[in-house]
Amino acid sequence: DAKTTQPNSMESNEEEPVHLPCNHSTISGTDYIHWYRQLPSQGPEYVIHGLTSNVNNRMASLAIAEDRKSSTLILHRATLRDAAVYYCLYRGSGGSNYKLTFGKGTLLTVNP
Amino acid sequence: EAEVAQSPRYKITEKSQAVAFWCDPISGHATLYWYRQILGQGPELLVQFQDESVVDDSQLPKDRFSAERLKGVDSTLKIQPAELGDSAMYLCASSWGASALSGANVLTFGAGSRLTVL
Numbered sequence: 001d002a003k004t005t006q007p008n009s010m011e012s013n014e015e016e017p018v019h020l021p022c023n024h025s026t027i028s029g030t031d032y033i034h035w036y037r038q039l040p041s042q043g044p045e046y047v048i049h050g051l052t053s054n055v056n057n058r059m060a061s062l063a064i065a066e067d068r069k070s071s072t073l074i075l076h077r078a079t080l081r082d083a084a085v086y087y088c089l090y091r092g093s094g095g096s097n098y099k100l101t102f103g104k105g106t107l108l109t110v111n112p
Numbered sequence: 113e114a115e116v117a118q119s120p121r122y123k124i125t126e127k128s129q130a131v132a133f134w135c136d137p138i139s140g141h142a143t144l145y146w147y148r149q150i151l152g153q154g155p156e157l158l159v160q161f162q163d164e165s166v167v168d169d170s171q172l173p174k175d176r177f178s179a180e181r182l183k184g185v186d187s188t189l190k191i192q193p194a195e196l197g198d199s200a201m202y203l204c205a206s207s208w209g210a211s212a213l214s215g216a217n218v219l220t221f222g223a224g225s226r227l228t229v230l
């Protein structure tokens with residue numbers, strides 16, 4: 001299974017930037033890094049993904065280390081609606097099968 | 113915006129009873145996934161379909177769980193008989209791409225079906 005390491009929890013203040021780290025030291029050169037988040041009582045929601053270059057979308061930015069063994073999800077201005085569990089994951093090595101394996105994620109608390 | 117539909121939203125059953133969950137993926141999505149999420153943990157993949165074929169069911173407890181996607185569109189996950197340890201959220205997701213393609217294909221999840229077994 002594809003293993004990632006994330007802090008169990010992080011805390012931020014509203015309107016401040018948040019940097020959520022993830023280690024994925026066993027990632028292969030062709031695996032995309034994905035980030036999803038899960039709000040309370042909802043299914044996970046796609047946030048962003050990338051391969052090598054840093055990526056930006058309307059929700060967040062993804063900074064990928066040059067050796068690809070770690071990445072950071074950046075929320076530029078946290079809001080109360082960003083309070084959620086954030087999952088970092090990548091495709092497993094199940095041959096030709098595409099499989100996303102979730103860990104426990106990081107619980108982000110946003111203080112008003 | 114297109115959504116993955118799941119029903120029922122909540123289900124309470126007694127152990128040894130049968131229970132079924134239904135999922136309607138986003139139109140045109142070839143790949144469908146069933147995940148189980150126990151409280152406080154991340155989702156665990158139970159079964160993955162490519163069109164109507166199962167491509168991964170390695171984590172599906174086949175003695176009591178079954179899943180089908182007969183026409184390659186909607187899908188049903190069944191548990192018979194239900195056990196206390198089956199209490200969890202059952203999540204369905206779909207993606208456009210075929211399983212053998214790039215890992216860039218993103219998943220869209222439904223709201224889930226929460227099962228409580230008494």
